[in-house]
Amino acid sequence: MSDATAPARHRVELSRAESLRLLGSVSLGRVVFTRRALPAIRPVNHVVDGGNVVIRTHEGAALAGLAAHPEQAGQGVVVAYEADAIDPGTHLGWSVVVTGYCTLVTDPGELARYEALLEPWWDERMDCAVLIRPSLVTGVRLTNGNGAPPAATSA
Numbered sequence: 001m002s003d004a005t006a007p008a009r010h011r012v013e014l015s016r017a018e019s020l021r022l023l024g025s026v027s028l029g030r031v032v033f034t035r036r037a038l039p040a041i042r043p044v045n046h047v048v049d050g051g052n053v054v055i056r057t058h059e060g061a062a063l064a065g066l067a068a069h070p071e072q073a074g075q076g077v078v079v080a081y082e083a084d085a086i087d088p089g090t091h092l093g094w095s096v097v098v099t100g101y102c103t104l105v106t107d108p109g110e111l112a113r114y115e116a117l118l119e120p121w122w123d124e125r126m127d128c129a130v131l132i133r134p135s136l137v138t139g140v141r142l143t144n145g146n147g148a149p150p151a152a153t154s155a
Contacts, residue, residue, distance in 0.1 A: 008144070008145035009091065009092065009142055009143065009144060009145070010142070010143050010144075010145070011140050011141075011142060011143075012140065012141045012142075012143055013138075013139070013140060014094070014096070014138075014139030014140060014141055015139075016137045018139065019096045019098075019137045019138065019139030020048055020051060020096075020098075020134075020137060022085070022094050022096055022139060023046075023048050023053070023083050023096045023098065023139075024047075024048035025085075026083050026084075026085055027045045027046065027047075027121070028043065028044070028045050028046075028083065028121065029043070029044065029045075029046055029081055029082055029083030029084075030042065030043050030044070030081070030082050030083070031044050031055060031079055031080070031081050031132075032079060032080040032081070032082070033077060033078075033079045033080075033102075034077075034078075044056075044057070044121075045118065045119075045120070045121040046081070046083070046118070047114070047117050047118045049114075049117070051134065052131050052132060052133055052134070053081050053098055053131075053132040053134065054105070054114050054117075054118060054129055054130070054131050054132070055081075055118075055129070055130050055132070056114065056115070056118050056120055056128065056129050056130075057128050057129075057130060076100075076101030076102050076103040076133070077101065077102050077103075078099070078100070078101060078102075079099070079100065079101075079102045079132055080097055080098065080099045081097070081098045081099075081132055082095065082096065082097045082098075083095075083096055084096065086142065090144070091142060092142050092143060092144060093141070093142055094139060094140065094141045094142065095139065095140055095142075096137070096138070096139040097136075097137075097138050097139070098132060098134040098136070098137050099134065099135060099136040099137075100132050100133045100134040100135040100136065101132070101133050101135065102130050102131060102132045102133075103130070103131055103133075104128060104129070104130060104131075105128070105129040105130065105131050110129075111128075111129055114129040115129070
């Protein structure tokens with residue numbers, strides 16, 4: 001049942017550049033990958049670096065194990081990454097989904113750089129970094145009736 005007094009909401013498609021900018025404005029998202037032929041989703045923190053999404057994980061993590069063997073999957077393992085900033089009261093904000101190939105970062109210099117850029121968000125040793133090269137970037141902004149994003153979620 002819809003509330004007749006609720007303001008109209010609109011969905012606005014975002015450009016790739018705006019989507020990546022918004023993705024870079026938050027630190028937490030969800031990575032989606034295949035594990036034992038089923039979808040698996042993990043909340044992780046990230047950094048956007050040169051148009052790529054980088055997450056840190058630990059050596060025993062399922063995603064690290066998959067990304068460590070890109071030769072089995074051609075150019076890497078296909079994953080999706082999603083992050084958003086949606087106000088729970090108004091349901092206004094934005095959502096971005098990146099789909100692409102991920103690989104394990106093996107260069108010691110790059111790994112050290114990502115360790116400096118990306119602090120783990122829970123107390124566990126995160127000795128691996130996974131780089132997602134986006135093939136497809138989609139984003140939407142959910143706006144009120146006048147098309148303006150709310151100030152709290154415009155990032």
